Amino acid sequence: MTAGLLEVLVVSACGLPKLDFLNKIDPYVLVNYKGQERKTRIARGQGGNPEWNQKFTFRAEYPGSGSDYNINLKIMDHDTFSSDDFIGETMIHVEDLLALGMDNGSYEMNSTKFRVIGSDQKYRGEIKVGVKFTKTSNDDDDEEEIGGWKDSYGDE
Numbered sequence: 001m002t003a004g005l006l007e008v009l010v011v012s013a014c015g016l017p018k019l020d021f022l023n024k025i026d027p028y029v030l031v032n033y034k035g036q037e038r039k040t041r042i043a044r045g046q047g048g049n050p051e052w053n054q055k056f057t058f059r060a061e062y063p064g065s066g067s068d069y070n071i072n073l074k075i076m077d078h079d080t081f082s083s084d085d086f087i088g089e090t091m092i093h094v095e096d097l098l099a100l101g102m103d104n105g106s107y108e109m110n111s112t113k114f115r116v117i118g119s120d121q122k123y124r125g126e127i128k129v130g131v132k133f134t135k136t137s138n139d140d141d142d143e144e145e146i147g148g149w150k151d152s153y154g155d156e
Contacts, residue, residue, distance in 0.1 A: 002102045004135040006033060006060040006094070008071060009053070010040050011111050015125035016048035017118075019077050019085045024048075026078040027087060029127070033058040033071050042078045048125065060133060062098035069095035073127060075116055088116035088124035094131060101133030108132040 010029050019025055024047035029040045036058045043050030062069075071092040077085040092114060101107035111130035118124040 001061050001063060002135055003059065003061050003137045004098075004101060004106075004133055006058040006071075006098075007055055007132045007134070008033070008038075008058065009055045009111065009130040009132075010073070011053055011128040011130065012049070012051040013075065013116065013125055013127040014049045016050070016075065016087055016116070017124055018048060019087065025085075025087070028052075028076055028078055030074040030076060031056050031071065032074070033060070034064075034066070034068065044078075060098060062095075062102050062133075069093060069098060071129075071131065073114075073129065075124075075127065086119060088118040090114040090116050090127055092129065092131060094133070097131060098133050101135055106132065106134040 008031055010031060013027065016025060016027055024045055026042050026044045027050045028042045029052065031038045038056040040052045040054050043052060071094055072089060074089040075087040077087055079085060097107055097109055109131045111128050113126045113128050116124040116127055
């Protein structure tokens, strides 16, 4: 099993629908990978075309426990006097990216647009996201680091 860092760059969104009757939406994104959740800042007053340019780091293992190699991005509208509104979401499957990162030391998917889908399964705009996986350790090497048995019979 290989461990590493999965970096998610949330760049921007476009074409998000206006949910509030009088005001522009104040969108933010909840980024979730295998139970680890991060939140972008609220793009106040930016309406349906917000920019965040925020990078988040997650711990990732490949192959890891379970088979859910998806990054879930949930776009929300911040409301001051009521609960936040769900705008839509997208899923990015990263199993191949993790496998390539494991083989090459790192692998990157440049910023790409993904469709945002609402709870009614209708198109709600696009979100632009980049993803990178960087290998940090390999369990096969742990014997040497932890056990030290390989060094005990070294050439002297």
